[in-house]
Amino acid sequence: xxxxxxxxxxxxxxxxxxxxxxxxxxxxxxxxxxxxxxxxxxxxxxxxxxxxxxxxxxxxxxxxxxxxxxxxxxxxxxxxxxxxxxxxxxxxxxxxxxxxxxxxxxxxxxxxxxxx
Amino acid sequence: xxxxxxxxxxxxxxxxxxxxxxxxxxxxxxxxxxxxxxxxxxxxxxxxxxxxxxxxxxxxxxxxxxxxxxxxxxxxxxxxxxxxxxxxxxxxxxxxxxxxxxxxxxxxxxxxxx
Numbered sequence: 209x210x211x212x213x214x215x216x217x218x219x220x221x222x223x224x225x226x227x228x229x230x231x232x233x234x235x236x237x238x239x240x241x242x243x244x245x246x247x248x249x250x251x252x253x254x255x256x257x258x259x260x261x262x263x264x265x266x267x268x269x270x271x272x273x274x275x276x277x278x279x280x281x282x283x284x285x286x287x288x289x290x291x292x293x294x295x296x297x298x299x300x301x302x303x304x305x306x307x308x309x310x311x312x313x314x315x316x317x318x319x320x321x322x323x324x
Numbered sequence: 325x326x327x328x329x330x331x332x333x334x335x336x337x338x339x340x341x342x343x344x345x346x347x348x349x350x351x352x353x354x355x356x357x358x359x360x361x362x363x364x365x366x367x368x369x370x371x372x373x374x375x376x377x378x379x380x381x382x383x384x385x386x387x388x389x390x391x392x393x394x395x396x397x398x399x400x401x402x403x404x405x406x407x408x409x410x411x412x413x414x415x416x417x418x419x420x421x422x423x424x425x426x427x428x429x430x431x432x433x434x435x436x437x438x
Contacts (some may be wrong), residue, residue: 239423240422240423242425242426249412249433250430250431251414251428251429251430251431252368252414252428253428254425254426254427257423257425259423301367301368303425303426305422308422310356310418310419310420310421310422310424311356311373311375311420312373313418313426315360315367315368316367317366317367318366318367320365
């Protein structure tokens with residue numbers, strides 16, 4: 209079946225540094241990708257919708273200058289956490305519906321970010 | 325806007341017992357409904373989904389769910405659980421519109437003990 213990969217799977221960084229997380233659709237094209245954040249033992253909260261060739265759409269309360277999203281191609285979206293702080297530590301998950309499909313989304317395995 | 329309510333945050337059961345995880349949704353338009361399972365420190369795995377047609381949907385690992393439009397529910401069931409079913413279960417909803425994200429419930433922790 210269709211696969212979405214995320215890289216890295218785990219990252220530990222110092223406070224104040226920036227971290228880039230990649231989300232790739234491996235065998236299908238995705239005009240749109242979604243970024244979620246999951247705190248321990250909580251649900252997935254939608255952060256933003258990444259659109260190929262245009263600006264991302266952010267959910268209310270999500271700082272667009274802190275969480276930079278770039279959808280460079282039909283198979284790649286990146287999330288950069290800028291000037292990371294300990295409160296940004298979380299599990300970040302991306303998902304992607306194949307272009308034109310509304311009934312299916314494929315999820316990446318997630319990236320565990322720990323900010324010291 | 326759509327929303328999902330999972331009525332139980334934790335469900336403890338004994339092995340081989342039946343289980344039902346409850347999910348209610350709210351939407352002014354027709355929806356698609358999903359159940360996902362998440363094992364510790366892993367991503368999401370799709371259990372089953374309802375798009376249209378038969379209201380009883382069968383999924384992987386012996387799970388099934390029934391869509392009830394009048395009660396706006398999509399409860400997940402399994403007749404006999406295993407220890408390996410211990411995980412977090414999420415109900416999610418989306419609409420028939422391109423570029424629409426899934427909206428998730430808060431999750432239900434299923435704990436199966438022997």
